[in-house]
């Protein structure tokens with residue numbers, strides 16, 4: 001299926017939705033509170049792993065081994081549901097019961113992304129390391145995958161940089177991107193890199209769908225959500241990776257369906273992200289809005305356009321499509337067309353939120369999936385590998401295979 005290129009003069013946001021237009025990349029400053037937590041994590045360093053055996057990142061930081069921080073260790077291992085914790089997603093009562101959850105420390109300003117959900121499903125402990133150590137290795141394959149997605153987007157979307165002057169500008173542009181993409185889908189039958197936002201199970205969640213196709217032959221025309229994974233080797237991934245990809249697409253359908261039912265809680269949205277809905281947007285953003293037939297002065301008006309657009313859209317198709325292509329020539333390796341499973345995705349998000357909202361400690365990847373540890377950058381300091389994990393049985397055998 002082909003589509004005319006969208007002429008929207010707006011830069012599409014990344015999945016983490018941080019860099020838009022010419023605004024400087026926002027830097028999340030580490031607060032004294034967070035530094036204290038980090039220090040306490042480092043202070044718990046174990047002597048079981050010698051410094052020389054560590055990766056350069058850890059060696060530079062003088063880290064030898066890390067257990068959960070004292071704050072984290074106060075959490076239960078399992079059992080708390082997201083509904084047990086009040087006020088974590090609506091901007092009210094934030095200091096009452098879960099003031100130091102990972103969500104509040106690291107995702108309060110931008111919401112939880114779908115890639116956070118899938119990374120958490122991959123290994124909660126690894127996700128915790130990424131957050132606390134603020135280190136995530138970017139491989140050549142990952143960079144190639146990002147480039148491929150940019151090229152796919154450029155086939156149908158013409159991006160124009162605009163200068164943002166406020167957080168309200170940034171959110172306005174995101175909603176305008178959604179509207180432009182939704183119109184492109186309705187008129188051309190295809191759009192790519194569509195940003196989504198929703199209030200899911202009491203937490204704000206964001207994501208960017210790779211591709212949406214509108215079938216023209218089915219009796220019931222429901223948009224099909226598509227995600228493209230690039231592969232270095234000429235083989236399909238193992239089941240845990242495919243499951244992770246399926247979860248990602250199901251999260252997008254969850255967000256999409258939530259959006260089109262016009263459930264968007266605008267007041268909670270403004271309150272949680274500390275936005276002034278009546279602040280006048282920058283001249284460049286207003287000009288872009290006018291050029292997109294969305295004359296507006298404020299974020300509040302843009303949100304109204306967004307909600308009106310959502311009302312025109314049908315729910316997403318229950319069939320979801322994962323495509324696997326070879327990185328070197330973009331040839332198709334295989335497709336996974338599967339059925340949406342609402343119970344599965346709701347359960348996964350619930351489990352994920354228990355971890356993010358401080359209901360329990362991070363779980364390690366399960367025994368049958370410990371092969372993931374072989375390529376994990378945090379293996380040299382992970383208690384399951386170093387043997388610092390009390391009660392673990394399988395870590396002793398695995399470490400030699402890592403070296």
Ligand code: SF4
Nearest residue numbers: 123126373376379382
């Ligand atoms: S070493 Fe294994 S259990 Fe530990 S963080 Fe990495 S993937 Fe998770």
